[in-house]
Amino acid sequence: MTLLSATLDRVKPSPTIAVTTLAQELKAAGRDVIGLGAGEPDFDTPENIKNAAKAAMDAGKTKYTAPDGMPELKQAICAKFARENGLTYQPNQISVGTGGKQILYNALMATLNPGDEVVIPAPYWVSYPDMVLLAGGEPVTVECGIDTGFKMTPAQLDAAITPKTKWLIFNSPSNPTGAGYTRDELKALTDVLMRHPHVWVMSDDMYEHLVFDDFEFFSPAQIEPGLYERTLTVNGVSKAYAMTGWRIGYGAGPKFLIDAMRKIQSQSTSNPCTVSQWAAVEALNGPQDFLAENAKVFQRRRDLVVSMLNAAEGIDCPTPEGAFYVYPSIAGCIGKTTPGGTVIEDDETFCKELLEATGVAVVFGAAFGVSPNFRVSYATSDEQLTTACERIQSFCAALS
Numbered sequence: 001m002t003l004l005s006a007t008l009d010r011v012k013p014s015p016t017i018a019v020t021t022l023a024q025e026l027k028a029a030g031r032d033v034i035g036l037g038a039g040e041p042d043f044d045t046p047e048n049i050k051n052a053a054k055a056a057m058d059a060g061k062t063k064y065t066a067p068d069g070m071p072e073l074k075q076a077i078c079a080k081f082a083r084e085n086g087l088t089y090q091p092n093q094i095s096v097g098t099g100g101k102q103i104l105y106n107a108l109m110a111t112l113n114p115g116d117e118v119v120i121p122a123p124y125w126v127s128y129p130d131m132v133l134l135a136g137g138e139p140v141t142v143e144c145g146i147d148t149g150f151k152m153t154p155a156q157l158d159a160a161i162t163p164k165t166k167w168l169i170f171n172s173p174s175n176p177t178g179a180g181y182t183r184d185e186l187k188a189l190t191d192v193l194m195r196h197p198h199v200w201v202m203s204d205d206m207y208e209h210l211v212f213d214d215f216e217f218f219s220p221a222q223i224e225p226g227l228y229e230r231t232l233t234v235n236g237v238s239k240a241y242a243m244t245g246w247r248i249g250y251g252a253g254p255k256f257l258i259d260a261m262r263k264i265q266s267q268s269t270s271n272p273c274t275v276s277q278w279a280a281v282e283a284l285n286g287p288q289d290f291l292a293e294n295a296k297v298f299q300r301r302r303d304l305v306v307s308m309l310n311a312a313e314g315i316d317c318p319t320p321e322g323a324f325y326v327y328p329s330i331a332g333c334i335g336k337t338t339p340g341g342t343v344i345e346d347d348e349t350f351c352k353e354l355l356e357a358t359g360v361a362v363v364f365g366a367a368f369g370v371s372p373n374f375r376v377s378y379a380t381s382d383e384q385l386t387t388a389c390e391r392i393q394s395f396c397a398a399l400s
Ligand SMILES: Cc1ncc(COP(=O)(O)O)c(C=O)c1O
Pocket: 039, 098, 099, 100, 101, 102, 125, 171, 174, 175, 204, 206, 236, 237, 238, 244, 247, 248, 249
């Protein structure tokens, strides 16, 4: 008998570790490394939010709360859904967790039985398939290529659904592509779901506020009220309010599902950090000007990165609607050779060679389920982005 659970055999180690480790080694050896891998805003948490946390500590609000969130925060979340998404939820339909990540995990743990399928459009956030596997389900990935702007078509969704499908995990704007579904594109998907009443939707709206130009964000239950009873709407303060380290995320859905998720949380982690919950109350109830200012900065960086990457030989970089990622194709570089004699056979080789030759760290597309591509997180300064893109241009120009 071995110590480790057989469940762990179903899960692969993070495919991004190889690049991250190499980047750390190069940095430790004194190399000038520019990391474009981080999935978090580079801004500091706004002052009013930090002050709310300090005030909570000073007032002794440092004890346990209800396992899935305190009433004041649930109230603030209900108000946010009504204000920003036109969705009406009662506090007993809200679950607060240690990041959106815990909410997604709890929901899958609470609902999946062996053999249950979960449809995941690819490119996907790396954790979705492995969370499904940890919860005993089967991920069914649907490849959505550059030709559809990395978005799933209604026909693809329809074809992926079987009698065993329990959930669709939907993420717009997306990590890793930044692709956002328009109202019409989303409605076409919800129409498909209305024809399959056994399928639930887990909508990961984490990048809701990071949208550009005149793109308008919509969530599935908002577009199709007929889906309200079988949707878990997931969001959090991490990306919108530059609060990744505070670890507060939340989900809203039917009470029986929220109750089931609470059962799991109450027997595992209990309440998310109390001081962070008070900070999140201020984030959601306080001034919201930060959101638009933040999005403006990211839009400028997106434009910079898209134009510089498209100027690189062999790279095709679509312009995404949101988040802080771009997901360029390197199809034009495959089969070429580096000055050192390495053939670029796939995106993993491209990213490894790029890092070794130029010190620019990006994540290869195979980690997100669609190749040959790489993901750039542009949550860093314009200067760093300009230098990194110049290095990528030189790297591509030197391939033959
Ligand atoms: C698409 C997506 N969903 C969820 C999360 C998790 O966010 P949190 O920090 O709230 O756990 C991330 C973080 O990278 C993400 O990119």
